[in-house]
Amino acid sequence: MLLFAPHSSQTEYTILDSHPPSGAQPVTHNNLLHFFSEYSDIILGTIFGALAFYFHLNHSPYLAVLGAAISIGSFSITVAEIAEILAERLEEPYASFVLTFSAVAVEIILLFMIVREGVHNPAALETVKGGIISAVIVDMNVLLGLAVFIGGLSYKEQEHNEDTSSTYTTILLVASSALLVPSILNYTENTRTLFQASVMIASVLLIFYIAIFIFQTRTHSHFFKATAKSRLFRIKKRLSEEDEEEEEDYLFDRLGNVANFIAIFLFIFVIGLLAELFATDGMPIAKEMGISTGLAGLIIAIIAVAPEIMTAIKAARDDEIQRVINIAMGASTVSIMLTVPILMALAYVNGIELTLDFNAFQVGALILTIILAWKTTDDGETNYFEGISHLMFFVGYAIIATLYH
Secondary structure, X not given: OEEEEEOXXXXXXXXXXXXXXXXXXXXXXXXXXXXXXXXXXXXXXXXXXXXXXXXXXXXXHHHHHHHHHHHHHHHHHHHHHHHHHHHHHOOOOHHHHHHHHHHHHHHHHHHHHHHHHHHOOOHHHHHHHHHHHHHHHHXXXXXXXXXXXXXXXXXXXXXXXXXXXXXXXXHHHHHHHHHHHHHHHOOOOOHHHHHHHHHHHHHHHHHHHHHHHHHHHHHOHHHHOOOOHHHHHHHHHHHHHHOOOOOOOOHHHHOXXXXXXXXXXXXXXXXXXXXXXXXXXHHHXXXXXXOOHHHHHHHHHHHHHHHHHHHHHHHHHOOOHHHHHHHHHHHHHHHHHOHHHHHHHHHHHOOOOOOOOOOHHHHHHHHHHHHHHHHHHOOOEEOHHHHHHHHHHHHHHHHHHHHOO
16 A cells, blocks of 8 residues: 655655655755765865866866865865774874875875976976975864864863873974985085985984884873873763764765775775876966975975875864874874885985975974974964964965965
């Protein structure tokens, strides 16, 4: 027997069967909206990625670059979401490692594609150097600043493990000082010495990072975990939501850890293809429009770090400021100590000599950023004013990067 009955404002009528099939669920307008909201990043990434390749083949570089940028950003969000799922299943400091490495992988791919353009366009290498510094500037000022500001509006003060920020700022200050060595040698006439010094500094950074990894995961892992006080609101929030928790229907929530790692690598591979298109069509456009290498590097950094920023903001709203500190400072550490050696090695394999002669503005901004982060996090507490301070510093950096040639 079939009956017609009013159902909702979205569906005017629903057919009711006296003997409905077991497990059958009608497809409604709400189901489609829910599906799109859950997988909008993948849908948009696929659509704009296809459009980017279409416009590239039809010699429309502006539209190709725009489509590639949107697609890279969308797929980067997917990578960040999968990484966040894996992070929730792991304990610190491994949780933050997953988040930072997934974001830095996208950064390395984007910058390497720009490096390859250096064969035909020497200015591309300056863009890469600007991108390396800008990635740290964005992590430490935009990501940290926005998360601390938004978290500070929800909670008067948020507490984290002060050993975390103290350790990271020390590491970053040492790494930044190391970058001064080839930058100073840039003022000499022996360019071969400059390259040799860059290789030696990159090697030192890599060795230093190995020591940091052991320190962070083996001997002093407690330095990077949340304190009892900083867990208070998070635990209360989790307890209050347990009764309302629904069964997860997001695909990557249902997959195991190995499958999710494979998914991350597949999405990063797709991002690599789009990054090559972005670099091929984007560098001539930047030259044609007179965009400074500093601004080009900043744009690349923002595209790479954008998903990380969203993850950090969500963590701050949940009073997980410890995760914010780990992501911002951990990603900055990886950006210098792994991105630099890896990019130099990849460049050398491709017959390109990438040197670490950053200009005075870049090194100065980097060191001032680390000092600011040290001052705003050294007491183990953050508030919205400290977030504003980082955002104001970034605005100043962006203005100079736009005008500095």
